[in-house]
Amino acid sequence: EVQLVESGGGLVESGGSPRLSCAASGFSFSNYEMNWVRQAPGKGLEWIAYISSGGSTKDYADSVKGRFTISRDNTNNSVFLQMSSLRVEDTAVYYCARGGEWELLRWFASWGQGTLVVVSS
Amino acid sequence: EIVLTQSPATLSLSPGERATLSCRASQTVNTYLAWYQQKPGQAPRLLIYDASKRAAGIPARFSGSGSGTDFTLTISSLEPEDFAVYYCHHRNNWPRGGTFGPGTKVDIK
Numbered sequence: 001e002v003q004l005v006e007s008g009g010g011l012v013e014s015g016g017s018p019r020l021s022c023a024a025s026g027f028s029f030s031n032y033e034m035n036w037v038r039q040a041p042g043k044g045l046e047w048i049a050y051i052s053s054g055g056s057t058k059d060y061a062d063s064v065k066g067r068f069t070i071s072r073d074n075t076n077n078s079v080f081l082q083m084s085s086l087r088v089e090d091t092a093v094y095y096c097a098r099g100g101e102w103e104l105l106r107w108f109a110s111w112g113q114g115t116l117v118v119v120s121s
Numbered sequence: 122e123i124v125l126t127q128s129p130a131t132l133s134l135s136p137g138e139r140a141t142l143s144c145r146a147s148q149t150v151n152t153y154l155a156w157y158q159q160k161p162g163q164a165p166r167l168l169i170y171d172a173s174k175r176a177a178g179i180p181a182r183f184s185g186s187g188s189g190t191d192f193t194l195t196i197s198s199l200e201p202e203d204f205a206v207y208y209c210h211h212r213n214n215w216p217r218g219g220t221f222g223p224g225t226k227v228d229i230k
Contacts, residue, residue: 033216048218050216063163107212111166
């Protein structure tokens with residue numbers, strides 16, 4: 001069974017630099033692209049970061065580009081989101097999400113339970 | 122950036138009724154469109170991908186249609202567990218993550 005477990009959220013001051021982690025299990029982690037998607041309280045979903053299976057290709061939404069960095073450790077089956085220069089508007093639940101199998105590769109077929117980051121001013 | 126618009130924002134229906142949700146893209150996304158269901162306090166769940174294909178384990182009462190810029194998610198007969206928020210999502214420029222629509226809330230009338 002695919003499992004994704006996020007951690008690292010909490011209350012952070014504006015300008016802070018927390019690091020989120022997502023521990024993966026139940027599948028061959030190094031074969032899959034990974035993403036981070038966030039959801040502000042009471043709002044919709046926003047994709048924010050992508051990393052290829054080997055880690056060589058990364059992409060970001062404009063809203064976080066230059067402030068957030070995605071990385072992965074294929075030895076320890078984890079993906080990370082290093083956040084910096086946090087703003088109040090970055091307050092959200094942060095989900096890691098994995099593409100599906102075969103023709104579902106481009107879709108977010110598996111999600112973690114999310115970790116809440118609250119940025120205080 | 123492609124913008125997705127969903128309508129209506131809220132759909133109030135009774136169990137057993139048919140739900141029709143719309144998603145419109147500001148430019149063509151071919152059939153690179155998915156639908157997700159999200160219940161309060163839970164992560165989203167993939168329902169439909171490539172506009173019309175049901176994900177594994179998704180009941181047959183859920184169906185998707187459309188291509189280009191106009192898409193529809195239909196729930197043929199609402200079950201109590203179907204009352205939730207539904208998001209459409211395009212990923213036309215994979216591996217870019219794409220964008221999500223604002224969501225349609227299906228609530229109990």
